Amino acid sequence: MIEIEELTKKYGSAVVVDRLTFSVRPGRVTGFLGPNGAGKSTTMRILLGLAKASSGTATIDGQPYCELRDPLRQVGALLEATPVQRGRTAYRFLLALAQTHGITLSRVEEVLDAVGLSSVAGRPAAEFSLGMRQRLGIAAVLLGEPSTLILDEPTNGLDPAGVHWLRNLLRAQAAEGRTVLVSSHLISEMALTADQLVVVGRGRLLADLPMAELTSGHASLEEAYLQLTGDAVEFSGGPR
Numbered sequence: 001m002i003e004i005e006e007l008t009k010k011y012g013s014a015v016v017v018d019r020l021t022f023s024v025r026p027g028r029v030t031g032f033l034g035p036n037g038a039g040k041s042t043t044m045r046i047l048l049g050l051a052k053a054s055s056g057t058a059t060i061d062g063q064p065y066c067e068l069r070d071p072l073r074q075v076g077a078l079l080e081a082t083p084v085q086r087g088r089t090a091y092r093f094l095l096a097l098a099q100t101h102g103i104t105l106s107r108v109e110e111v112l113d114a115v116g117l118s119s120v121a122g123r124p125a126a127e128f129s130l131g132m133r134q135r136l137g138i139a140a141v142l143l144g145e146p147s148t149l150i151l152d153e154p155t156n157g158l159d160p161a162g163v164h165w166l167r168n169l170l171r172a173q174a175a176e177g178r179t180v181l182v183s184s185h186l187i188s189e190m191a192l193t194a195d196q197l198v199v200v201g202r203g204r205l206l207a208d209l210p211m212a213e214l215t216s217g218h219a220s221l222e223e224a225y226l227q228l229t230g231d232a233v234e235f236s237g238g239p240r
């Protein structure tokens, strides 16, 4: 379980995460939505120990990320810019991760197969397309069979078959009892993937509701989302 409590992050005088409180429970997919600049990535980065909170707490199974005993087996994380070492093949990238965490070689082959990259595993990852790199990042997430998955915009660059595949994968991971937090701007895709939705705007919590409750009285999740976040949109294009 992920628990965010009174989390605040300031950059100078700007409050980008503002006393945010919510929990992400196991056994369901929780979508993390909000306009550009709402603080989703910052919240995820703090959760993963990559940025420091100004105040408040963010824990996974009761502990801050940096205190987890076996992070790769407890948490699989995909951030927007997951680095892949240049020149390394996909196979070697995963192998290095596996070896430093006592994970078997057969698991590397299993995840390459699961993400559909077996046939290109010997190619340098630097030559991969955006979607292929995203698949490799997802392979790394799955490697340690973690009980918590945290994914920032995982559909980025995926083709329609990839988006469909990822949806089934996330739903299956949740059905197996895992905690799954996934941010996305693809609202129609989230409508098909998520069970619970956490919506933020300007760093603040706007909603934390099951899909059916959030969409109740609206024609679609998109309509509900746009109404909810209308006052929290900072960057929007006007008519030309």
Ligand SMILES: Nc1ncnc2c1ncn2[C@@H]1O[C@H](COP(=O)(O)OP(=O)(O)OP(=O)(O)O)[C@@H](O)[C@H]1O
Binding pocket: 011, 016, 034, 035, 036, 037, 038, 039, 040, 041, 042, 043
């Ligand atoms: N290192 C930083 N220094 C200063 N400001 C930052 C830094 N990182 C993020 N911010 C600011 O924090 C705010 C929240 O950014 P964040 O990336 O968390 O939003 P987001 O909800 O993930 O947005 P998007 O949907 O566009 O990815 C933005 O105004 C951003 O400019």
